[in-house]
Amino acid sequence: MDTTTRTVEKTPPRSGEERIAPRRALLLTAASAVLPGLAHLHAGRRSAGRILLGAHICALATAVFAIIAFRGDLMQLAVRPRLLIALVVVSVLAAVAWPLLLVWSYSCVRPVWNSRKTRVTAAALVGLLGVVTALPPLAVARYGYLQHDLITSVFSSGPQARSATGQGAAPAGTSLPPRLNVLLLGGDADVNRPGVRTDSMTLASVDTKTGGTVLISLPRNLQHVPVWNGHRRVRFSGKRLLNEVYEFGKAHPRLTGAPNPGAELLKRTYGHIVGLPVHYYAMVDMRSFRQIVDAVHGVRLCVRQPIPVPREQVAGGVIEAGCQRLTGRQALWYGRSRTASSDYARMARQKCLMWALVHQADPVTVLRSFQRLTQVFKYSVNTDIPVRVLPSLLRLPPLIRQAGLHSVQFTPPLINTWRPDYRNIRTITSQALRSPVVVEKNLDQTCTEHADRR
Incomplete structure (x- = not known):
């Protein structure tokens, strides 16, 4: 075992590289989870280190600027299905790329192995660190998927029916009425x-x-x-109650032709009563x-x-x-x-x-x-x-x-x-x-x- 260790220690490092103790290698790898490229710079791989560190700093600066300058618009992105899908994809890619980056960082610093047990322990710690760094983007991907599923399942994507009073249609664009x-x-x-x-x-x-x-x-x-279908009053017994209009509309879908005829007939009747669309x-x-x-x-x-x-x-x-x-x-x-x-x-x-x-x-x-x-x-x-x-x-x-x-x-x-x-x-x-x-x-x-x- 000692002979093997001495042989490894005498192996000359590549140009610009210095082999270090496992503990220090692990610290540099952990630091690379926050500042990618730090381990590469320490190992003498300046080009790769500068690219990784520069890209990370630029991404952080862009994110902070976007949060400060476009806070309201960023909140609205959470209800846009296509952008949610993009968020899920980017988050999954980040969850894969970040652990790979840590493995690459650890390999760059070329730690000295004192024993096989040390080598296995260090590898396990790097793997655990990779799992930990993958959890946040995976959580973001999960929330993005749940949000997308909710929006596409609950909210309508088709054309809207006429308003309750028959005075035009519901808002046609993305803006809201006064x-x-x-x-x-x-x-x-x-x-x-x-x-x-x-x-x-x-x-x-x-x-x-x-x-x-x-x-x-x-x-x-x-x-x-006064049950109202948007064009005329519908025959409805005077003894029947307002809370029966929904079932009446479901039983007579041709009155409105809407996907949910009960709710649509109640909308139009309610609007007719209070005088509002x-x-x-x-x-x-x-x-x-x-x-x-x-x-x-x-x-x-x-x-x-x-x-x-x-x-x-x-x-x-x-x-x-x-x-x-x-x-x-x-x-x-x-x-x-x-x-x-x-x-x-x-x-x-x-x-x-x-x-x-x-x-x-x-x-x-x-x-x-x-x-x-x-x-x-x-x-x-x-x-x-x-x-x-x-x-x-x-x-x-x-x-x-x-x-x-x-x-x-x-x-x-x-x-x-x-x-x-x-x-x-x-x-x-x-x-x-x-x-x-x-x-x-x-x-x-x-x-x-x-x-x-x-």
């Missing part, structure tokens, strides 16, 4: 509940310049509904809502008074008053329970749930639950929002948080649900958009006042 109207639907389809009844219906009307948002809610039990809709069912809340580790709410719910749904049969973090199942029944309450109180609680989720869904929480959320949204959320407008939509959440949410809730005594005055509904809606505070308080106040803040 006021964007999206109908948010909560369906009650669940285990042992066939069909879909849209028991939660709220129109989010967003000023795309300021982010000012008004939530316009119609009650599920609205009667004498409804550009898009988004619907989530009961099970999905539970999973969304659980994916972000619950939602914190200040419950004003105990909420009785079916005992088979929530252990104990009640959600106690006070500030607390609700699980997905508790949050669902906080927004759905009518026991010792009413449809109208439930509507108010549903909007407070939306307010809480908007304020608590911070980027860190979303990223931490990203995989679970993508699976929930992929299979449980239905929408006609097209992929092409996603980059423009992405800039709205910060504006909405800053401007705040206001709400218009059409409940008695504001309206009579059995014989509604639809002209008055349109008038109130118009007033709310011009001056939201005249109609109802900001949800920041409405959802927290009189609550136990302990």
Whole structure:
């Protein structure tokens, strides 16, 4: 063994190279993971070292400049399918190239082997270092793939249908209209509940310049509904409720000719009632809502008074008053329970749930639950929002948080649900958009006042 070692030590190095101890070689290799080319420069391979180090510094400088100068645009890249595919490909290539670069760096420094065990140990450490350096780009590739899969699965890529009032089409380009109207639907389809009844219906009307948002809610039990297909009124029994329009549209697909005839007929009817074009809709069912809340580790709410719910749904049969973090199942029944309450109180609680989720869904929480959320949204959320407008939509959440949410809730005594005055509904809606505070308080106040803040 000693003879072999002495023989290796006497082997003359190539020009410009110096053989060093394994420990120092490993340190240079590890440093090359952060500064590629450092090991090459130490080994006398100046050309390769300068090229690698220069390319790395240029790439870092470009990335920092892009993040500082184009931060908003870079965020929008996360919703462009083609760029996401490019990100996945580049990340996979980086995950392969970085470990190979480390092996090359280690071979350049030509360490002296004291024993076979040292050689095997050093090789294993270099391999482990290569795996570690491959993990970040592989994680980026994984997130990019999940994001691409979510976008292409959930959002529409085809032409859009006419708007709810028949007054032209939904936005044709990638820009948003001055006021964007999206109908948010909560369906009650669940285990042992066939069909879909849209028991939660709220129109989010967003000023795309300021982010000012008004939530316009119609009650599920609205009667004498003027069902509108975009061209004419459709025969619909006066005794039937607004939450039955979705199933009626599904049963009569020729009324709209849309991919989702139920949602499209409800969009047009809702828009006809409030006097606004409804550009898009988004619907989530009961099970999905539970999973969304659980994916972000619950939602914190200040419950004003105990909420009785079916005992088979929530252990104990009640959600106690006070500030607390609700699980997905508790949050669902906080927004759905009518026991010792009413449809109208439930509507108010549903909007407070939306307010809480908007304020608590911070980027860190979303990223931490990203995989679970993508699976929930992929299979449980239905929408006609097209992929092409996603980059423009992405800039709205910060504006909405800053401007705040206001709400218009059409409940008695504001309206009579059995014989509604639809002209008055349109008038109130118009007033709310011009001056939201005249109609109802900001949800920041409405959802927290009189609550136990302990």
